[in-house]
Amino acid sequence: MSLRGEFEKILREFMEATGGDVVGCALARTDGLMVASVLPAGVDRRRIAALGATVAGVAGKLCKDLDRGEPLRTMIEGSKGNLIATPVGGNMLLVALTTESPNLGLIFLEIERAAEDVKKVMEKRR
């Protein structure tokens, strides 16, 4: 399986594990380069990568300038759902789009699990 295929499998499993609360997700690099995605029709995958990376970058700068340590996740609550950008190791981010009232505890837990899976794939490929 290709690297992108392996990452897409992780993303699909992540979405399934959240019971439908995550409606789309992507793995992007911190420079805005899209790596893999499972997104609803009509969502521009390149834009998700670019915006997710920008938001996470600004969050990182805020944490640094205000001495808050490393950013663990960035979440934007919208009236129709949330955007959660989480560093998953190296220079990668997991960007998740959720429904309006998701189970955030479960989502954060599954993000951690997905992050571990991403790291394993990266290590295997080295």
Next chain:
Amino acid sequence: MAEALKPLNTLVYGLCAGLWDLAGEGSKAIMRQIGRELYERFIKENVDRSSLERALESTRKIMAEQFKVCEDISYTLKGDLVEIKVSGCILAEATKMLMEKNIPPIFCPYANVFVAMLEDVTGSSHDIKSIEKVSERESLIILEKVA
């Protein structure tokens, strides 16, 4: 710095330094988008898409000969790598000032425009592997196909 280019370099320096100060690493994603915007608006319609070499050559001509943003651009294809040498860049002074402030060379418009062109023409994602100054007047940009 040529006097005529001083205002341009001053403005570009201010924009880039301010962006880096607020957005940090997020600036890389913003620059990638700026490269796409420049490519879509000013370059794409005149790119010869019949082969990668011709696409590179037409992009070189548009940037160096039509827009005159530098004296010359040369390129070499090495497998998944594209090496681009830019000489006589009109933003050299802004770049120097950014480097003096320890800001990484992520604001290079040539690199980001070429990435946008390569992604459009080949359909594959490309990464800016490195940007380095090789002499007083020349910079070497290395782009890599990643997926």
